Amino acid sequence: MNRKLTPVALLAVALTATACTITTPEPDQVGIVYDAGTFSSTTFQSCINPGQQDISGPGDAAYTYPAGQRTFEFADKPDAEAKPLTVVSKDNLEMTVSGVATFSLATDCKTLQQFHEQIGLKFKASDDEGWRKLLGVYIGQPLDRAMDAAAKEYGWKDLFSNPTIKQQWEQSVAKHAAQFIQEQGGAGFFTKFAVTLQQPQPPQGVRDALAAAQQALEEDAAQKNKNEKAKTELESIRALVDVLGAEGYVLYKAIQDGRIQVIVSDGQVNVTPGKQQ
Structure with missing residues (x-):
């Protein structure tokens, strides 16, 4: 018995027969498609907005990248993108810093194509592991450089214990990092950059010595109070x-x-x- 196929079934048969490429980015992703058929050169075809679907010809290549705000966390945590970074203060003490940088990938079609062809393909950045490696080079390294550049303006005690100085340093890091990240990428691929830094931590030995000195000061102050009381009596x-x-x-x-x-x-x-x- 012959049966007529529904339009949906006909479309499914047609796609199967021609092995079309279907690309559907998630709502927080963008896509980019290249004409890469067997009998054609690989050429840019189109960009795909978040949540939209693209049906391309057989053999075409499609890639997806993050859209919207993304993070680069550097902390002593298993799921962080990097370990805590180090900085050297004005008075040459190395300190460790944890924090998180937020940014967005520029997703206008022209910039996305440039990013994909210059950087994305090299790192296979449409995959999670490739994206992490890319962030280490194009976010992590410039950020590390920016933190060092900014830290050289301040002594370690101010960075460690002065909230006002720490805030000034954080602002300076964000300014330097935005510049260095653009230089690293060669274009404005990453936008809306911001950084939140935890209090820089000197080595444990220095922190212990600082705590001992503070305790000695408190004990000295207590003894002076006792002496003053005895003198008054x-x-x-x-x-x-x-x-x-x-x-x-x-x-x-x-x-x-x-x-x-x-x-x-x-x-x-x-x-x-x-x-x-």
């Missing part, structure tokens, strides 16, 4: 001795401490030991 005692005499002060102190009781009754003064505590 001594001056008070001397003033009382001048007024009461030595024996009078001893009696006054014993009464104050509750060691003896003084009772005045009918003009008589009775002195008795106080209750033991």
Whole structure:
């Protein structure tokens, strides 16, 4: 029995027979298609917007790249793109820094084609692993260079413990990084660059020494307070001795401490030991 195929079925048969290339970028991706048939040279064909579908001829090559904001994290975490970076301060101390850079890939069709042909193909960046390698070269290396350039303006103690200086340094890093990233890529492939940096960390030995020094300062301040209190008490005692005499002060102190009781009754003064505590 003969059956007529529906339009959808006819399309499926046609695509299967001709082995067409179907490209459907996700909503956070863009696509780019090249005419790469058996009997044709590889030439640019079109760009595909996020979420749209493209059906190309047999043998054509399609690639997808991230669209929208992306991140490059450098931290001591398994899923980070890189380990913490290092900087050298103005006074030549090496410090480690964790943080995250945010950016977007320029996805206007002309720039995307240029990016794909100059960089994307070389790194196979339409794959996750290739994209990570690309970020290490075109984001990570310029960012590392920018952090060093900015850190040379400040001493390590300011970077480590002065929030105002740390904020100024972070702003300087973002400015340098945007410039160095464009230089590295040779064009404005990455846009909307921003960076958030954690407090730079000096080596553990330096942090331990700094903590010990701070503790010594606090102990010294506490001892000075004790000395001042003792000095004040001594001056008070001397003033009382001048007024009461030595024996009078001893009696006054014993009464104050509750060691003896003084009772005045009918003009008589009775002195008795106080209750033991």
